[in-house]
Amino acid sequence: MSEGVEAAVLAHPAVARLDDAFASYLPGRRVVGVRVEGRVGVAVVLRLGRPIPEVVDELRDRVRAVTGPAPVDVVVADLVDA
Template sequence: MAERVAAVAAAHPAVARLDAGEFGALATYLPGRRLVGVRIGEAGEPVELGVVLHLDRPIPEVAQVLRRQVAPLCGAVPVNITVTDVVTDDRR
């Protein structure tokens, strides 16, 4: 599930990259690697998504769209979106 959530989030045009946050806690450990930007906790815990956004769209709007796009992948648990940073350059 973490890889599917990461793929959907990273595909959004306002997302510059996924990010593990200041302390690196927004990550999921998979066999042989660490997937940053998505934290899948124990059953019933919220899915947490950490993103760096391009500052060309309203942040609350992007967070709402991301939540709506990844929620069907997560079952009945809430999805928390953390915007860890923004980038203002036009390079993509």
Template sequence: MTAELADRIAEVVLTHPSVVSLHGGAYGAVLSYLPGRKVIGVRSTGAGEPVEVGVVLRIGEPLPDVVSELRDRVRQVTGAVPVDITVVDVLEPGE
């Protein structure tokens, strides 16, 4: 995955109002290694390959709706590839 693609995916996910943060998953495996840095919470092996995103969400909207919206946002960046959204945690408003 290129740095530009990883950054764009992270940006579109983080701008969703229900997303608190990106998350590396239970074992920290959801991340992209880039030259000199990592993008935690976004993983793919390359263009056209499936994308995995780990998120912490704020409770409010129904979670299946939020996950569907996040998949659509990621596909706007990546094209028609499988997108796996892992909800690692859910926080109450104000947390």
């Protein structure tokens, strides 16, 4: 599930990258920026240019499309120039 969340978040055009504030550990791989433990957490670095609350709402929708109706915490760790 972590990899699906990772792909959905990174596909958003306002997301520059995931941040290492969270991580999930899979066999042989660490998924940086995603935590799935009942609640889902994603930590992102956003590109400037869009209202942050709108992007956060869109990211929650994308994550819920993968995880179902779990609570989703989105941490905006940083902003970068588009």
